[in-house]
Amino acid sequence: MTSATAPPAAGPSPVHRRPSVLLRVWWSDTFAGWAFISPTVLLIGLFGLVPVVWAFVLSFEQNDLISPGRWVGLDNYRKLLHDPAFSNSVRNTVVYTLVFVPVCVIGSLLVAALLNRRIRGITFYRVAVFIPVVTSTVATATMFNWLLDPDFGVVNAALNKVGIASQGFFRDPKEALLAIVLMTVWGWLGFGVIIYLAALQSVSADLLEAAAIDGCTRWRAFWRVEVPLLAPATLFLVIWLTINSLQLFDEIFVTTKGGPVGSTTVVVYYLYVQAFQFFNGGYASAIAYALFMAILVITAIQLKVGRRLSHGER
Amino acid sequence: MPNPTEAPALVKPLRDDDLSQAAHRHRPSPWHFLLLPLSLIMLTPLVWMVVTAVSTPEESRQFPPALPTSIQWSNFADVWAGSPFGHWLVNTAIVSGVVLISNLVLCSTAGYAFARLRFRGSGIAFMLLLTTLMVPFQVVLIPTLLIVKSFGLIDHLGALIVPNLVTAFGVFMMRQFFLALPPDLEEAARIDGASRLGVFMKILLPLMGPPLATLAILTFLSIWNDFLWPLVAIQSPENMTMQLGLSTFQGAHLTDWPLLMAATLMSQLPVIVLFLLAQRVFVRSIASSGIK
Known part of the structure; x- marks a missing residue:
């Protein structure tokens, strides 16, 4: 993976200037990649990952699901x-x-x-x-x-x-x-x-x-x-x-x-x-x-x- | 996939055993003696549901049971009038419609990005996605309920929609399908100056018909069949889905079997008709993904 900084401008650079084709491809793939996955990552994070961690914490609590829980260890x-x-x-x-x-x-x-x-x-x-x-x-x-x-x-x-x-x-x-x-x-x-x-x-x-x-x-x-x-x-x-x-x-x-x-x-x-x-x-x-x-x-x-x-x- | 046994036998020269096979064709296969009872046993619960659904309460309380003497169509009207059945149908249609479309969009875009684009963070994002695949729903049930509650969505259709907008399984499945496509397809278009989105929309998506159909069917079946989550997230009868509504209907009409069976039949009719119309696609979807 390249460690070079991405060009700040998001728009496609004019063809005749071409900083480097590789850099442009890298930038466009990073941009496109995150544009494609960010809704999914947000949703899976919120309804997949957060609850897994939260349930683990809950399992060490006494919690009636209404008032704040109390830590009870194991x-x-x-x-x-x-x-x-x-x-x-x-x-x-x-x-x-x-x-x-x-x-x-x-x-x-x-x-x-x-x-x-x-x-x-x-x-x-x-x-x-x-x-x-x-x-x-x-x-x-x-x-x-x-x-x-x-x-x-x-x-x-x-x-x-x-x-x-x-x-x-x-x-x-x-x-x-x-x-x-x-x-x-x-x-x-x-x-x-x-x-x-x-x-x-x-x-x-x-x-x-x-x-x-x-x-x-x-x-x-x-x-x-x-x-x-x-x-x-x-x-x-x-x-x-x-x-x-x-x-x-x-x-x-x-x-x-x-x-x-x-x-x-x-x-x-x-x-x-x-x-x-x-x-x-x-x-x-x-x-x-x-x-x-x-x-x-x-x-x-x-x-x-x-x-x-x-x-x-x- | 062409099945080797399908190869036309007509062009082969006739031999003795071919002749005996032709003679066989006129005799019913002995396998019917096993297959017929088997399929009748499998159909009995459904057939008995239909029979009871058109009986009167008195007829259903005969023992040993007998076939109804006349068809009691009014049972269906009674179900419709005596419960928010129409609400359940519309709610299920809304929830499965929205969830289906959003899954088709989000799973295919994310699946494409994970399969084809190389970018910072994609590896770790995909790993996290895979870990959530292994977690049984019961683990996330309580925290998900608390999250949905904090959004003020408890007892709203939103509670059934928002957590299901995208599934890790769907993303993973679509990624596998995109990986199976030859990369040359998009490289040619990329060299011609097409954008990533352009390649995705114009070249790849048209090739993804069967996988998208699979995803659509699996999403539909899972929403249709979901019970535990609606049970804890929805309280008002008019906000329930078909499964949950049917279970409360059973609680309210414990011994009125004709009414209960009429409700059960009405609730299953849409999906059974859909299945009979698209049997091949259903079966292929389940076979290719291994999900009920």
Whole structure:
């Protein structure tokens, strides 16, 4: 980068004087560059960077979000370690993530493999799988409230028809979290399918033909040839779905509100309750930072393990 | 991208297995036995929403449930009359419209500058931008609320617009697309004396149609789907967006399922119609960016 001072005049210098073409280019790029990025830098600074620092400060304060806060040092973080309601929310979030992510990844892999063929009506099948992706979380949750209604829901009616007793679903502490998994898998399956279908397009047909000539059955070729080639898509999906399931909130808010008896209180729902029902802004910020760190660590581990696995296969 | 399986098979000389394949074509593929039940299961929540939306409350309280005997169109009118539904629709349109246009302008200009211009401070500005990408929204939620409050925007549509005018993700995505364009394009124009803005507007932007469509769809979906932020930033029913309005509507009509399903159906209709019309663009946008 040149250290020369820029000419003070902003207008283009007359061509015949030409102080130096390089200098002019440097000046015009600096001017144009900052003109292009300054609105973005201001906005991202104000709504991206300032809040990150501010939330960090808040996490060391007792703050009701109305009156000025009081510095309490590490008290909020200490409280996190001894708060049974918080550890309950962590447990629920971990259980949810551990069930949701594998079900969603394997489910979308199989469905994508099913949809990756040219047969009559394939567009209809694809649309049926994709529509839930654009259905909003609140609408999804409202529909599932109705489908899974213990008294009049159509799912219980179907279960009764095959001789299974009616279930409580969202109202049964033992089933509520699984019902949430079911609902969110419905909402996210199409997303995974879109990612896998895009990745499957790049699997070369020659490779599969070669496998077939070597006497490999189609089923074996799928698991031995295609699935390993889909490793980058799988890694991406595992990471992305994990990040999103650790941040689960909307669907809980609309269906169970964390109940019954705390069985679906996940971390972000607990954060929301602390911040906006109990007005513990400082404690809520500590929860947010703990979540942030957990996401960073988990993502780093997944990346590392994922890379090692895909290198080991080569 | 041309798919190898699409290659026309007509020009190949007929062989025995081709003949058997032609015979196959008249028999339905066995995959339908798996695909049909799968798609019916995926569609059940939506179909049942539509069925309930045109039922009477009495019909919805039958167990086991039955199909409605007549279509109760009045449910839709009742939703419209009994809630600020029109406000929610207009608010969502305003917020997503403004946010969409501002993102298209700001993300593409900043993305271009970060991709192509070498200037003092661009490196550090880009690094800071990237760090904000990793931060979950819950971390910035409370301070953002306090900032918006200090602007006097709480319970105004501005609270939903201003913090979303530009997204770090959008800038990053557009930068990647600009990096993928061959630099010779603009160098030729620059030598001919075009300004940076001229090059950007006249030469590069016309090439960025598909990325801009992707950005538009992702921005629209994220605003459309946003819930936590409107929930804490907006209180008055007439200032709510569709998602938030629908959730309060559910709180107010807990067991009136036909009314609730009519509201849910009406709230999803715009985006579902848009999706059916532009399915390919939607799917490509999600596939290329990996964002729901």
